[in-house]
Amino acid sequence: MGAQIHGTQKFNKEERNKIHFTMAALEEIQAIMKRYPEGKHKSGVIPILHIAQAENNGWLSAEVMDYVASLMKIEPIEVFEVASFYSMFNLKPVGKCILEVCRTSSCWLMGAEDVVRHIEKKLNIKDGETTKDGMFTLKTVECLGSCGTAPMLQCGASYHENLTIEKVDSLIDKYKSEGKGRYYTDRDYHNTL
């Protein structure tokens, strides 16, 4: 039985059978389901989807969501309806580093649009697009609670604040040379509060 995914996603049973999460991820998923009262383990679907997304290069395919449903012993639609509601879950492939630039309110007052335009020009992509080498995705997002250190962007678990064009340039260069994927669940993070 496959997830009944409408829209952009198709379900492939062979792909689904190939999915394997790391042992650490599987253990964490089991631990999360124990945080809730007996029979209420569905409550763990959001934290578990974060882990699943990090295990799958930063996005949730129909196959991965189906796999999560089987791990949690809930229906695939219960996973999909959650994944499609929350803005941090990506339902299509993304770059290794998603540059999430806050566009709201104080960040906007302090020049977020200049940051977005600079990244668009530098990486030759528009908001929502991914570079050809698969390294960066640019995404404008709503308020990230960094208004006093605006403008800012988030990449994985890290907050990069009080941005200037120079800071954005050196950040992109650094990430490009390191070449690794960055996820919300990363345990190493950077912030400048």
Place this chain on the structure above:
Amino acid sequence: MGKKLLIHNDHVPGIHTLDVYRAHGGYASVEKALKTMTPDQVTDEVKKSGLRGRGGAGFPTGLKWSFLAKPEGVARYLVCNADESEPGTFKDRYLMEKIPHALIEGMITSSYALGAKKSYIYIRGEYFYVARILEAALAEAYAAGFLGENILGSGFSHDCYVQVGAGAYICGEETALIESLEGKRGNPRIKPPFPAVQGVWACPTVVNNVETIAAVVPIVNEGGEAYAKIGVGKSTGTKLISASGHINKPGVYEIELGITVEDFIFSDEYCGGIKGGRKLKAVVAGGSSVPILPAELILRTAKGEPRLMTYESLGDGGFITGTMLGSGGFIVMDETTSIVKNLWNFTRFYHHESCGQCSPCREGTGWMEKILNKILAGKGNLSDVDLLWDIQSKIEGKTICPLGEAAAWPVAAAIRHFRAEFEEYVKNPSSIKDVKHYYRLNNLVEA
């Protein structure tokens, strides 16, 4: 210097660790409450303190606690609202990141008062790294015996968990938060039943903001009456204000409720005045949802009295000439700011964040964004301003949750106080800077 109760130790190196936190008096409220007070006595102190919900609504916390249903044999829960998503607000992040044990101590003491054996800290997903900081602090608290079975030999047992969200402003609304905690989409529930009767997993639940829960610590330590002596009238105690925008010193400030707005904006102790020596144009005093006020009305009430940082003074004049303290997200705009563009930015936010359950909000926020797009692309008519007013008036009060009001109020206030700016953009489109930018941003076809 005003009295500080919540972040007075934020500069102490290592204050995020249990040992340093303890060395500065940490966890005294847990010892005092569990060893010397009954749960009802703790609730009474919170009632006496006059503490009001710090998330935005300002509802008396002690009263909220007293509504909690206590049927025999049914679990009760305390849920901390750490979803902090109101644009302009970042105080909870600061508190949790700098002094995570202040929240955890408050969670334990409050849970004792409520008889909750389990509590959850629901934190917005973007604050994932802050969730890691809280988890590390929770592990320390367990190891020291402040959490787990039979805490300090009192017979009270408690477990506290951190739950991350995944990006949805609406989950700051308490029933949407509860839905999300149950592993569902964040669609607000129809009330009643209120969470105090049927909250998470249909059990009685209290949902309180981070700052509210942290404030329980000094209230228990020093007594509700001592807390109530700080502040003015029904605005008691201290409040964390997130100051941002065109000011010299943006940041989180703990103020005694009752200082003047003028002092807060211009004194060096707080915002330090407007950046670049420019003039103050407008302020959104309590997060993006509350009505924007022009400089003259934020500094003085319509009666000419100095405006104070209190629930009552900021609300003086209702929405005609006043605003709200809200979450304390204090956004300052200088004379170069376009109020119309700022409103477009806010309205896009609410359109993006509407959960889609109620038609007035789902459709109305989109219509308002489209009309503002049109005006900013130089294609507006004078009737568009009236249409905006009409739409916002038909959202307010007609939705399940307050996101409808949150989207409507900024539109109403911007038109009420700055109508001439809208009309200028309509009559004289060449005065709009960057028209093409708005075309592109909004995927409009250039005519």
